[in-house]
Every structure is written in structure tokens, then in C-alpha cells.
Amino acid sequence: MSIRIVQLSDLHLYQDRGGRLYGVPTWATFHAVLEQVRSQQDDFDYLVLTGDLAQDEALETYLMLRESLGGWVERCRIIPGNHDNRSNLQKAFFELFPESDSALTFELLAGGWRIVGLDSHIPGEVNGRVDGDQLEWLRARLRSEPGIPTLLFVHHPPLPINVAWLDELGLNEAAGLIALIETSPQVKIVCAGHVHQEYAGHIGAAAMYTTPSTCVQFGARAEKTFDTRMAGYRIFTLDDNGFHTEVCRLSENEGGAAVAGG
Ligand SMILES: [Fe+2]
Numbered sequence: 335m336s337i338r339i340v341q342l343s344d345l346h347l348y349q350d351r352g353g354r355l356y357g358v359p360t361w362a363t364f365h366a367v368l369e370q371v372r373s374q375q376d377d378f379d380y381l382v383l384t385g386d387l388a389q390d391e392a393l394e395t396y397l398m399l400r401e402s403l404g405g406w407v408e409r410c411r412i413i414p415g416n417h418d419n420r421s422n423l424q425k426a427f428f429e430l431f432p433e434s435d436s437a438l439t440f441e442l443l444a445g446g447w448r449i450v451g452l453d454s455h456i457p458g459e460v461n462g463r464v465d466g467d468q469l470e471w472l473r474a475r476l477r478s479e480p481g482i483p484t485l486l487f488v489h490h491p492p493l494p495i496n497v498a499w500l501d502e503l504g505l506n507e508a509a510g511l512i513a514l515i516e517t518s519p520q521v522k523i524v525c526a527g528h529v530h531q532e533y534a535g536h537i538g539a540a541a542m543y544t545t546p547s548t549c550v551q552f553g554a555r556a557e558k559t560f561d562t563r564m565a566g567y568r569i570f571t572l573d574d575n576g577f578h579t580e581v582c583r584l585s586e587n588e589g590g591a592a593v594a595g596g
């Protein structure tokens with residue numbers, strides 16, 4: 335049995351439907367992405383949103399997002415990014431966060447895989463952190479039935495992606511998480527957002543990916559640059575034999591051009 339996961343990241347939505355991030359109208363590009371998912375990937379099993387959902391962190395923005403997701407909400411799993419507010423996110427998607435833990439994590443067992451979402455949000459900071467109780471929780475999850483292949487989602491990439499200005503804004507004190515991944519051979523994939531671009535690397539034996547934003551795309555140079563590639567998202571297919579992943583992007587005629595205009 336295989337399962338399919340659609341990952342959407344870095345939506346940066348605003349209460350103002352005309353809000354723009356670096357010139358990109360984030361609701362327009364997000365809706366164009368949703369439309370493409372609806373027409374091409376509607377049989378997905380789970381939709382994972384990996385943070386930076388609301389640029390203004392407002393409850394109203396999360397409620398508008400919920401409305402856009404419509405009947406998909408029950409297939410959604412969500413983790414926060416730096417541009418999020420845990421309390422407002424939790425209020426808007428109350429059934430996804432039944433416990434009032436300080437960390438908004440999730441765990442799914444599906445298709446013979448374990449899929450875990452980590453919460454790297456630090457209120458008021460751009461950098462992230464996964465440590466302490468959350469790291470112990472992850473360690474305990476990985477120890478229970480350690481033979482299950484595992485996919486970890488986390489907003490901030492645990493390792494640098496060789497883009498200096500973004501690597502400065504990564505995961506603080508990541509050594510504990512990296513060591514746990516490196517010593518847990520069942521962790522096959524670690525997938526992040528935050529960097530608004532596609533990247534593929536490794537953490538020990540695990541593949542590490544990052545995923546384009548549904549709005550503005552950053553360039554891969556050391557200093558802050560923008561990329562004219564279209565908004566996108568990532569698909570995972572997981573089964574008994576392993577996994578397949580690919581990035582999908584809007585085409586020019588799908589609207590909501592993701593080109594920064596200042
Ligand atoms: Fe972002």
C-alpha cells in the first residue's frame with residue numbers, strides 16, 4: 335500500500351486578501367497552487383502545511399486559510415514556522431491540535447510509514463529550535479517500533495543549504511536533533527520549508543529536502559536574492575519499497591506569477 339502526501343510551505347498569507355510579500359500577492363499564488371492540487375493531485379492522503387502560514391500571525395488569517403482548505407481540513411497536518419502564532423493557529427485548527435501542548439507536533443502512522451511533524455517555532459524570532467522535551471518526545475517515538483521508516487517534517491532545515499543569509503536564520507543548537515537523526519536509521523527523509531527554494535542533501539543516511547514556497551521564491555546565492563521560478567509545492571509517495579518525491583510548480587498561465595516586484 336502506498337500513500338501520497340502533498341506538502342505546502344511558506345504561504346505567508348495576510349488578513350488583507352491583497353497583501354503582498356516582496357511584491358508577490360500571496361493569496362493569489364496560494365489559490366493557484368490549491369487549484370493545481372485540486373485538478374492534478376486530489377487523491378492525496380494527507381496535506382502537510384509546514385509553517386509560515388500567516389505573515390501577520392492573525393487569527394482571522396488562519397480562519398481564512400481554513401475556509402480555503404474547505405473539506406481538506408481533516409486530511410491536513412500542520413506545523414508552525416517563524417511567521418506563525420501557536421495560539422491562533424491552534425484556535426483555527428482546533429481538531430488538529432486537541433491537546434494544549436506548547437509544541438504543535440503531529441505523528442501519523444500510514445502506508446507502513448511514520449510521519450512526524452516537529453515544531454521549531456520560537457516566538458518573536460526568525461531562527462528556530464527543536465530541543466528539550468520535544469527532542470525527548472521524538473526519541474521516544476523513534477524507539478517505539480524502530481523498524482518503521484520515518485519521514486520528519488520541520489519548518490527550519492536542520493543543516494545549512496549553502497545559501498549564507500538563510501543558513502544564518504536556521505535551526506539554533508541543531509546538534510541534538512542532527513545526532514538523533516544520524517543514529518536513527520529508520521529516519522529516511524527530513525523535509526523542511528523556510529528557505530523558499532528547492533534543495534536536496536543528506537543528514538547522515540537520511541535524505542534532506544527543502545520545498546518551494548507557495549509565494550515568493552528566494553535565490554540560491556549567498557546574499558539575499560529572488561528567483562523568478564513559479565510558486566510550488568512537493569509531493570511524496572511512500573510505500574513498502576521506499577519513497578519518491580518531486581517538486582511541482584505553477585505554469586505561467588496558472589496566474590499569480592511568483593516574481594518579486596519589490
Ligand atoms: Fe517563509
Ligand SMILES: [Fe+2]
Pocket residue numbers: 386415416417489527528529
Ligand atoms: Fe520561515
